[in-house]
Amino acid sequence: MSNPVSCAVGNLSTSAMKLDHLCRIANNAQTHVSYATRFPKPEVVVAFVDSALSELFEVQFNIVTVPMVHAAGICEYTKLTPEEFGLLGSFLGVVQQRALVLNSELRAEDFEHNATPHCLFSRGREKEDVATIVERLFVCDSCYEFYRCLGLEQETEALKKVIEFVEYQRIDRSLHRRSRAKGTGERT
Numbered sequence: 001m002s003n004p005v006s007c008a009v010g011n012l013s014t015s016a017m018k019l020d021h022l023c024r025i026a027n028n029a030q031t032h033v034s035y036a037t038r039f040p041k042p043e044v045v046v047a048f049v050d051s052a053l054s055e056l057f058e059v060q061f062n063i064v065t066v067p068m069v070h071a072a073g074i075c076e077y078t079k080l081t082p083e084e085f086g087l088l089g090s091f092l093g094v095v096q097q098r099a100l101v102l103n104s105e106l107r108a109e110d111f112e113h114n115a116t117p118h119c120l121f122s123r124g125r126e127k128e129d130v131a132t133i134v135e136r137l138f139v140c141d142s143c144y145e146f147y148r149c150l151g152l153e154q155e156t157e158a159l160k161k162v163i164e165f166v167e168y169q170r171i172d173r174s175l176h177r178r179s180r181a182k183g184t185g186e187r188t
């Protein structure tokens with residue numbers, strides 16, 4: 001096992017996301033990428049911003065930008081917390097950033113992906129499509145294969161764990177909500 005990838009996160013957005021909570025769930029879900037608000041020399045920097053990008057993330061050099069402007073609405077629709085939404089967007093970006101670090105000949109068009117398979121890595125969407133894609137929490141086999149072929153076995157395994165973790169949290173909350181609703185129903 002190699003050392004974890006150091007990922008420094010900063011919230012430049014007005015979203016209700018709590019950075020310490022985001023780091024906690026990111027590091028609980030997987031161990032390959034270490035999230036913290038501070039690193040002396042981070043390998044990746046994640047910035048949560050208020051811009052209206054239609055993508056879940058954008059990568060430039062060692063900076064992953066995650067747009068949070070529609071996060072509240074998307075979270076309400078998909079039943080995710082802002083931290084889980086931030087974790088998903090940032091982790092997808094970190095995987096792509098690692099691919100670029102390991103493979104300097106990669107170009108932006110190598111990451112092009114049409115929206116039809118509802119994969120989290122698909123590009124060029126409207127806000128509604130982002131919500132639909134996040135609701136499904138799915139990464140297609142060809143994306144996993146693409147990143148594995150680029151030497152990112154550990155990143156793809158970590159991404160699967162992140163997706164499983166977020167899905168598990170969402171199911172757990174919905175079961176709690178249901179049992180609470182049932183409890184109230186029985187009392188009345």
Ligand SMILES: [Zn+2]
Pocket residue numbers: 113117119120121122139140141142143144
């Ligand atoms: Zn895909």
